[in-house]
Amino acid sequence: MATTDTDLIIAGGGLAGATLALALSRAVPELRVTVVESFPLSPDAVPEDYQPSYDSRSTALAWGSRLIFEELGLWQRLSEHATPIEHIHVSDRGRFGATRLNASDHSQPALGYVADNRWLGLCLMRELLATGVQWLAPAEVVDMTPQPGGVGVSIKEGGDLRTLTAQCLVVADGGRSGLREKLGFQVRQQSYGQNALIANVSTGESHQFTAFERFTSAGPMALLPHGSPRRAGNQSALVWTLTDEALAEVLSLSDAGKCQRLQERFGWRLGRFNRIGECSHYPLTLTTVDEPVRAGVALVGNAAHALHPVAGQGFNLALRGLMTLVEQFRLAQSSGRSIGDLRVLRRYQEQHRQDWQQTVQFSDSLIRVFGDGSVPILAARDVGLVGLDMLPGAKRWFARKAMGTGGRRADIHGRGSSVGELSGHE
Template sequence: MKHSDTDVIIAGGGLAGATLALALARVAPALRVTVVEAFPLSADALPDSYQPSYDARSTALAWGSRLIFEELGLWSRLSEHATPIRHIHVSDRGRFGATRLNANEYEQQALGYVVDNRWMGLCLMRALLETNTQWQAPAEVADMAPSGQGVSVTVKAGDETRIMTAQCLIIADGGRSGLREKLGFQANHHSYDQNALIANVTTSDSHQFSAFERFTDAGPMALLPHGSPSRAGHQSALVWTLSDKELEGVLAMPDSDKCQRLQERFGWRLGRFTRIGDCNHYPLKLTTVDEPVRPGVALVGNAAHALHPVAGQGFNLALRGLMTLVEQFRLAAEQGRPPGDFQILRRYHELHRPDWQQTVQFSDSLIRIFGHALAPVAAARDAGLMGLDLLPGAKRLFARSAMGTGGRRAVINGPAASDKR
């Protein structure tokens, strides 16, 4: 095999890219991995202690994702600031349909967790600094072309341009991936004609580690427990679906009016809304790529599929895909084959495809079913929600989807990862 600068280049050092780099370091340590990230990385920037911010953005991790982070030796540190979800309440506003999931019914400590993105990133960076992973930051992958060694990757860092050779390029630069478009991957976009407003809120009643998924005539909204991992508090992470016009109106309101409008839409299950933090928002759409692999290159994470946040499945689906890819790279290394071998990448896609198809269908169908205001459809979905409580088998399947244990998840068979503090 001809010499290359590195074996795997990961374009993007966000949550997906950093997790992939750590998994490769744990499972296939012989592979040389280089992460190219637009933001600077410095060990000096990692604080000795983490102080959560009220306005921190967060991610919902399913129980299956906890198992993945345990395998990577990261969970003991992550769990220091991971708020457990012990109950999930799903309801249809103004109608009788509802279902409830409780962790103790499935003999689990939690159905999932809510973790600040910044804390997750800091944990990943600390772990990666203990590996042989190489970083090019701040820098970006500007282009890629096939070469004798696998791929030839153009990396730009300020005014400097460098050509790096690698056996495989992994594109993990997010849902707005410019590199995906530049390399000609065909992305399918379906707009929901809605926006997600993201904020943290405080309520007069404690969340009691409960997550609420509330479907309304204006779209779904979710409240996830946020804050202390051991003491049930009053702060929740809000995902509020709004039309363009509604979003414009809500953003123009003072905070007291935002809380009142939210109260009208959500109800009183958590008492009165007393505070809403900084509001961020983005348009909602379903993005998929039918063929996310080519010889020497693969899309992962949101670059490969971006979902509606209604069921909190996006990052959890990405994690399962990353582990499937890592397992194929491990097998390739054992066989003396380059990770960019198209058969290796195609096998990864074949294994991951049923999971993302099932997850996309699950998330998208919730939006379509609960988006109908017609009385017969509304009655049918309410009966369906009630039926979940009455039919243990159906409820168990629903719970497996919520917990991220229904899809295929690769088992790491590489060297045991030590769960370092």
Template sequence: MTRKQLDTDIVIAGGGLAGATLALALTRAIPALRITVVEAFPLTPDASADTYQPSYDARSTALAWGSRLMFEELDLWGALARHATPIRHIHVSDRGRFGATRLAASDHDQDALGYVVDNRWLGLCLMSALVACPQVTWRAPAQVRGVTNNVRGVAVQVASGEHVTELQAQCVVIADGGRSGLREQLGFRVDSSSYGQHALIANVSTSCDHGFTAYERFTDAGPMALLPHGSGDRAGHDSALVWTLTDDALERILAVTDEERCQQLQQRFGWRLGRFTRIGQCHHYPLTLTTVNEVVRPGIALIGNAAHTLHPVAGQGFNLALRGIMALVEQLQQAQVRGEHLGSLQILRHYQENHRRDCQSTVRFSDSLIQIFGLDIPAMKLARDAGLVGLDLLPGAKRWFARSAMGLGGRRPRFGAVTQEVMDD
């Protein structure tokens, strides 16, 4: 195959956080690669990281310590850290029960267990880095309408308004989110189960500062999390809230005033952060566990929420996606060094198998928390108390739990200088 036969090497369908991170990782790992990102929303050329002003209502993402290490490999952490709030402590408890587990970054000789970063800031940092990459071409606003395999790889139909063009590429990566229309069109089998709950997302303020502590609170009505939000230099009074609610409870919460929401939140969370004084703009979405057993086909791979969506209880969604992205890039880099076709099913299956165990264990961990803490049975409540106390007292169990929370529980995909071992393999 000659390069003259191709319009581009990789097409990324979706330019959100997952797609943009993949594009940047590919430029770092395989600088000669030509990448086309197809994004449904128009780019805003005037948006700049230099003009970014944090907003009280900004939605945010929890990044594990392992994700920080990956962004360091991408030479992006220096920028992200300017507006990243460290999580130095994690407090896990069962409302109304005595069991609790506490984690501290200092116990693991780290500055933080993780970080909270505004989604907009993360996106601006990614875009600022990608603007400097001439090998990346953006088609926006545009959508991938179809993908067809051929002897050269894949033909990708890209629609912008009424105009449709076809790009020939080695591989297309689907990164257009949990409701991926392209995934559905191509007939990927999706296993989906509803939790019968919604996640309400908002920023809140409390009378006591958060002390850089993330709270995971399990209640009889569902779990809730409060993540430290705001400055990275001093502990503030703002936190990012993830509140799990039934359909009926969500309707009631949305129907009342902000003051009444704060009062109901106080009843569910308690007084560990003092009084809730403010709640910002509320967003909500239904909670569903979605997995795709086979995330690759010849010339096609799924990443991010297009491959799996989790309950937000453990804050693992984007961190799992990031590890999957790096696993894919690792395989593509090795294939490029060997002179192999990047859309080869064998290469893409290596990515799938390397990421499968991490994905399955993370899904089981997140889903089991919901199942275990959702059982209103006296014996189970005692078992939960014993488990939380055991995690707090047993060094080995506590270390395992901390490493899982930090995103260090399994193999971390890496790329960089390709070793002679890889080249000779």
């Protein structure tokens, strides 16, 4: 194998890049990993006095993601500020059907958890600082060229441009990946013609650890339990999909006006909306890459697939893909093969393909079926939602997707069978 400056370069130290680096430090500690991140390293990377903020963005972590974080030794700390989702309530505004999923029906303490992105990032950084992973920040990967035995990666740091050689480059630079475009990966992009408005809200009644997914003729919305992991409080994290026009109108309203509009859309299941925090918004597109690997390069996280956020699947899917990649790197390393070998990366793609195809299809069809106002579809929606309650098989399938246990999970430590189904929690 050719001599290189490092073994692996990860472009992007966001949720996906940082998790991959940590997982590799656990599973293949002899691998030399360099993370290049455009933002400076957070100075408060030791989260001893963390307080959940009213305005922070959060992520719904599926039960399967908890198991992955347990395996990475991160869960104990993460769970200090992760609010459990014990119930999921799915409803259709103005229609008859509604369904409720309960963790207890699956012999689980929770179906999933809600964690602030900032808390997730702090926990990851704290662990990473104790590993041998090299962190270059602020710095940017600007290009990559294939070389015999690996890749040459151009990195801009301060005013300097330099090239580091590695066996492989993993692109984890997010949904608007500049590198994906620069390297000529074929992307499929479909706009939903909607935006996600994100805010934390407080309500008159406690969330009782319930996540609400509500489909309205104007688009779906989700309210996730937020705040204390132990005491059911009155704060929820809102994801509200709106057309461009509706978004502009809602943003022009006062906070009281926004709460009132929300009340009209969501109803009274959580009592009165009393307060809404800082609002941020994102245009919604489904972005996928059919061939996310080539010799020496692999795309992961949002660079490989960016989904509609209402079903809360994006990062959960990314995590499962990362563990599959880690397992392939571990196997390559133990057999003396380069981790950038196309056969190694193709094997990752094959192992992950079914999970990502099904998950993309699941969240996309959820949005399309429940976002369509035509009469036959409305009838099907009633049957679908009521059917979920009446047909144990359908409901279990939905629960498996929500819990993130429908995919394959890598055995990153190589303790037993190489890949196992996480299906024992139905």
